[in-house]
Amino acid sequence: MPKTYSLMEIARLGALFLPGDFLEDVMPPERREYPLKVAGTDSQFALGDEIDFVEDHFNALKRVLLLTERIDPLRRPYAALWIRRPENPALGEVMVAGGALPSEGADIMTLWPDILRAFSGRPTRRDRGTGETVYFPVRNSDEEIVGVLELTENVPPLFI
Amino acid sequence: MSSSYLIHDMVRVCPQTGEVLEEQARTGSLAELAEVSSNPASPRNAYLSFQLIVRLDGAGPSAIRFEADPLRGEHDEIGAGEFVFFAQWYHRVKGRYYPDALVPLDGGDAGPRTLSAISAANEVEGQAYAAVWVDLFVPAGVRAGDYRGAIRVTTGSGIDTHEIRLRVLQTAVPDESLVIADLNSYADNLSRRIGSLRRNPDRYEDGTYFRTEQAFFRMAHEHRCLLHYLPYEHSGRIPAAFIPEIEGRGKEMRVKDWSTFDEHFGPYLDGSAFEGTKRGAIPIPYMYLPFNFHWPADYAKFGTKGYRTEFAGIMEEFHRHFTERGWLRTKFELFLNHKKRYKLFPYDGDETRFVWDEKVNDIYYDLAKDVLEKESGAKFIFRTDASWSYGLHFGKYADLIKLWVVNHQMFSWFPESLDVLRDAGCEIWTYGGAERISRPLLATAISPLAAVARGVDGFVYWENTKWGDGWQVTPDAEGSETMFYPGDELFGLEGPIPSIRLKALRGAMQVADCMEQWIGEQPAGLGRARMAEAIVDSFGLAPGAWWPGKPNFLDRPPYEWENAMFSEAPQASLHEGRPSETFNDLKQSLWAILG
Numbered sequence: 001m002p003k004t005y006s007l008m009e010i011a012r013l014g015a016l017f018l019p020g021d022f023l024e025d026v027m028p029p030e031r032r033e034y035p036l037k038v039a040g041t042d043s044q045f046a047l048g049d050e051i052d053f054v055e056d057h058f059n060a061l062k063r064v065l066l067l068t069e070r071i072d073p074l075r076r077p078y079a080a081l082w083i084r085r086p087e088n089p090a091l092g093e094v095m096v097a098g099g100a101l102p103s104e105g106a107d108i109m110t111l112w113p114d115i116l117r118a119f120s121g122r123p124t125r126r127d128r129g130t131g132e133t134v135y136f137p138v139r140n141s142d143e144e145i146v147g148v149l150e151l152t153e154n155v156p157p158l159f160i
Numbered sequence: 161m162s163s164s165y166l167i168h169d170m171v172r173v174c175p176q177t178g179e180v181l182e183e184q185a186r187t188g189s190l191a192e193l194a195e196v197s198s199n200p201a202s203p204r205n206a207y208l209s210f211q212l213i214v215r216l217d218g219a220g221p222s223a224i225r226f227e228a229d230p231l232r233g234e235h236d237e238i239g240a241g242e243f244v245f246f247a248q249w250y251h252r253v254k255g256r257y258y259p260d261a262l263v264p265l266d267g268g269d270a271g272p273r274t275l276s277a278i279s280a281a282n283e284v285e286g287q288a289y290a291a292v293w294v295d296l297f298v299p300a301g302v303r304a305g306d307y308r309g310a311i312r313v314t315t316g317s318g319i320d321t322h323e324i325r326l327r328v329l330q331t332a333v334p335d336e337s338l339v340i341a342d343l344n345s346y347a348d349n350l351s352r353r354i355g356s357l358r359r360n361p362d363r364y365e366d367g368t369y370f371r372t373e374q375a376f377f378r379m380a381h382e383h384r385c386l387l388h389y390l391p392y393e394h395s396g397r398i399p400a401a402f403i404p405e406i407e408g409r410g411k412e413m414r415v416k417d418w419s420t421f422d423e424h425f426g427p428y429l430d431g432s433a434f435e436g437t438k439r440g441a442i443p444i445p446y447m448y449l450p451f452n453f454h455w456p457a458d459y460a461k462f463g464t465k466g467y468r469t470e471f472a473g474i475m476e477e478f479h480r481h482f483t484e485r486g487w488l489r490t491k492f493e494l495f496l497n498h499k500k501r502y503k504l505f506p507y508d509g510d511e512t513r514f515v516w517d518e519k520v521n522d523i524y525y526d527l528a529k530d531v532l533e534k535e536s537g538a539k540f541i542f543r544t545d546a547s548w549s550y551g552l553h554f555g556k557y558a559d560l561i562k563l564w565v566v567n568h569q570m571f572s573w574f575p576e577s578l579d580v581l582r583d584a585g586c587e588i589w590t591y592g593g594a595e596r597i598s599r600p601l602l603a604t605a606i607s608p609l610a611a612v613a614r615g616v617d618g619f620v621y622w623e624n625t626k627w628g629d630g631w632q633v634t635p636d637a638e639g640s641e642t643m644f645y646p647g648d649e650l651f652g653l654e655g656p657i658p659s660i661r662l663k664a665l666r667g668a669m670q671v672a673d674c675m676e677q678w679i680g681e682q683p684a685g686l687g688r689a690r691m692a693e694a695i696v697d698s699f700g701l702a703p704g705a706w707w708p709g710k711p712n713f714l715d716r717p718p719y720e721w722e723n724a725m726f727s728e729a730p731q732a733s734l735h736e737g738r739p740s741e742t743f744n745d746l747k748q749s750l751w752a753i754l755g
Contacts, residue, residue: 038722047501048499049513051501054506059506062460063460075338075521080503095503100395101395102396106502107412160393
């Protein structure tokens with residue numbers, strides 16, 4: 001039987017290769033506070049229309065997420081990178097998704113205790129009933145926490 | 161006194177009051193409506209639809225029966241079997257009851273789909289009227305001329321006989337649509353939204369899914385529409401039954417097994433899925449390919465030679481297989497639907513707003529060009545769905561992209577684009593959404609007519625299977641994201657049931673197809689101008705009303721446009737404020753031209 005890795009171990013390995021500086025700069029400067037551009041609009045599409053990325057940074061992060069999902073060939077997790085909203089750190093969102101979107105989706109939302117714990121620097125495991133999620137801090141070159149890596153297994157991703 | 165009324169198909173009637181629900185309708189009372197509906201005309205090879213509105217007496221709907229006689233002409237007959245009856249199902253919309261879902265009625269007095277059983281399930285508060293939708297198919301083979309027949313409605317009060325005096329025209333609607341009415345949806349929403357599929361984990365293996373999906377395709381086909389089912393999610397994931405089995409990676413990647421793919425799609429591509437329909441076994445004209453940012457090539461390799469190897473190699477295999485199977489009447493679309501709002505990819509393949517994302521067009525054309533540029537065999541084309549950047553792109557990419565699906569409002573700002581794309585051999589569809597149930601039926605008839613007037617090849621409703629869990633009461637988005645309803649839970653039907661809006665769309669498509677057929681027979685340029693004139697006259701429009709002019713912000717890059725600007729931007733309004741009977745006026749003048 002091949003050796004399998006725990007989800008947390010996979011997240012630790014993945015986070016080693018994630019360039020946190022790229023996550024900080026995954027959007028061009030003029031788009032980082034994109035929700036402010038459409039404050040007051042009630043169109044369901046307006047917010048998403050404002051999203052833009054620095055492609056090289058996004059692609060580098062995406063590649064690590066896709067490869068992290070494959071570290072253990074006996075597991076099939078999906079990976080995503082969460083950030084806190086600069087204009088309101090109580091809120092967060094997925095900024096780069098790997099093979100699938102987490103079940104929470106791609107919208108900006110209020111962060112919950114498990115993921116906030118990881119944003120404070122402590123890797124966190126979350127029991128999801130049929131499945132499991134781990135949250136692992138992602139740091140930039142200044143060793144600041146700039147995001148959280150999510151790995152989830154046996155929880156259906158968002159269908160979109 | 162009559163307790164039932166035979167009326168035309170362009171208005172709907174309130175089940176509580178018997179009043180016409182279309183606010184701008186010319187005729188308000190059922191008796192008047194019956195008067196103006198008694199002498200229809202129809203082309204051959206076409207459906208003629210009308211409605212029977214029955215005032216309920218003390219016995220309720222249980223005593224109501226419908227029976228059709230054949231229609232007899234001097235030399236020919238249209239059999240009673242060409243009539244099909246549907247109970248109208250009422251939904252709660254904006255505080256009123258509107259009919260939309262149509263439930264096929266069982267022929268006899270018993271069964272789960274009698275008018276009585278359906279009305280009981282519908283539970284309309286204070287119902288005083290029931291309504292039945294009637295489709296009459298006028299076969300291609302009957303002779304033109306006058307036909308007479310009748311429908312008898314038996315109620316607790318007696319029998320009403322509604323005479324039908326039908327004028328069958330020489331004109332025949334072509335089997336193949338000359339305008340594409342594209343009903344889009346996303347795989348595999350059917351399995352998510354239909355209870356009997358959702359509960360069956362073996363649906364792809366035991367044949368259940370394929371049968372159910374085919375019923376949707378057949379219903380679309382019979383209503384002169386194309387169900388267009390994008391096989392991949394935004395992530396690039398694809399259900400296994402929608403792709404061939406692949407083995408290997410890089411240079412070793414190849415198709416291992418086509419069998420499930422062929423079982424799934426073969427019947428659409430050789431037309432056999434449509435045997436027994438009135439239009440016949442015609443292959444679907446367009447189909448999405450599953451190719452996307454993350455299939456078959458691994459996006460972890462994006463930008464490398466290995467990504468190209470995987471993408472181009474499998475596309476070549478697709479082309480070879482499709483050609484060998486003889487699937488030569490369908491255009492297969494390479495379409496990149498990914499949107500960066502979902503944070504799965506950094507580019508908008510769909511509706512590019514940030515101009516630098518246009519590189520996706522160049523990258524993927526280059527990856528696929530060996531197949532896209534083939535001059536024989538199966539036809540693969542590059543498709544784009546354009547909105548923000550359409551004005552910047554139609555000239556720049558006309559040589560690479562051959563199917564342009566353009567936001568209907570933004571397309572109307574660029575009449576000059578039509579010749580540019582035509583000259584490059586491109587096809588053009590506009591896109592928008594299905595109409596809300598509370599909107600007049602005339603609104604549903606507009607898209608085919610606007611396509612003819614503008615001279616584009618088709619139009620798209622972007623989502624057509626999102627009826628919502630509570631559709632029986634109020635469909636999601638008031639029906640504007642579905643043209644079908646599921647038949648399984650309430651009525652024991654494996655496939656869909658149609659909507660009144662789907663019937664109205666078919667009626668307009670028949671007109672549009674007759675117009676396009678006639679245009680094709682006229683000297684270049686003259687036919688379309690004459691048809692546009694007929695539309696202008698019937699609708700009381702200014703000539704060229706479908707080109708409303710340009711907004712004042714086109715000099716700014718699209719990523720600087722703001723949503724608020726669109727409410728002020730020019731928009732073609734062809735039907736607002738006009739009575740639904742306007743469509744009947746157009747048909748009358750059209751039949752006078754076409755004969």
